[in-house]
Amino acid sequence: MKKIIVNSYEELSELTANIVVSTMLQDKQVNLSLTAGSTPKRMYELLLEKMSHLGELTNIHYYTFDETPIRNQEGQVVGFDNFDGLKQSFFEPAKIAESQIVAMQDDNYSNFPELISAAGGLDLMVIGMGDDGHFCANMPECTQFDKAVYRVKLTNDFPWNAPYQEGLKGNYSDYMYTLGLPSLLKVQRVILIVKGASKAAAVKRALTGPLDQNFPASYLRLLPNLTVILDQEAAQQL
Structure with a gap:
């Protein structure tokens, strides 16, 4: 593990954008897996600016690397939590062609590691971490560390599930799927x-506590x- 502590969120975003670029x-096919959420927001702004000078x-x-289908009260899928976030923050502004995007969904999640392997493997994955310790959709109480990819039914037994559902504004999710630790072990570089x-x-x-499922x-x-890569505030207890 390599640890880099920078002075600010701006420096974190700049460094990460430079690594992605x-x-x-x-000079080959490059396979990337990027994260949605609030932490990479500035990284994407910088990345879009840098990519604008690089041509096609x-x-x-x-x-x-994970997905949670969003349903309305009639049970119809009306969105995808991860993909929709990436589409808004990066894919659409960067004008990424649909042919360049492989999204994890119901019909392909079970063999997603094989799809990645057939394409030559992932060169880079950028992920975040929740304050509850989740990464991708490897969540407390339901992580399956022996699985390269897996599906989890969302139930009220998971304390983090109720706040998540409340944030869906009248919609709901009943399951998620995610790449697990064995898949991340095969990525050339995880940030x-x-x-x-x-x-x-x-x-x-x-980074310093006991291993805990x-x-x-x-x-x-x-x-x-x-x-x-941490800013000073995130690293203050190390």
Whole structure:
């Protein structure tokens, strides 16, 4: 594990964007898996600016690493939590062609690791971490560390599920699927980005605490291919 502590969220975003761009510029097909959420927001703004000077990057292919279908009260799928976030923050502004995106969905999630392997494997994955220790959709109480990919039924037994459902504004999710730790072990380079004082305790627990299945991010430090990028506030308890 390589740990990089920078002064600010801006520096974190700039460094991560530069790593993504340098990976993109390889003279081959490049396979990336990027994260949605609030932490990478500034990274995407910088990345879009940098990509605007690089011309068409048709050699880049994008793979999502987890998904949670969103349903309305009639049970119809009306969105996809991860893909919709990536579409809004990056795919659409960057004008990424649909042919360059492979999204994890109901009809392909079970063989998603094989799809990635057939394409040459992932060159880079950028992930975040929740203050509850989740990464991708490897969540407390339901992580399956022996599975390369798996599906989880969302139930009221998971304490984090109720707040998540409340945030869906009248819609709901009844399951999610995600790449697991064995899949991350095969990625050439995994970048974990964490910002803010609110994540400081979680960072300390993930990077220095005991391995704990109820705090999945604690297992990330087993990855030989992991780089952790933190701003000063997120690193303050280390």
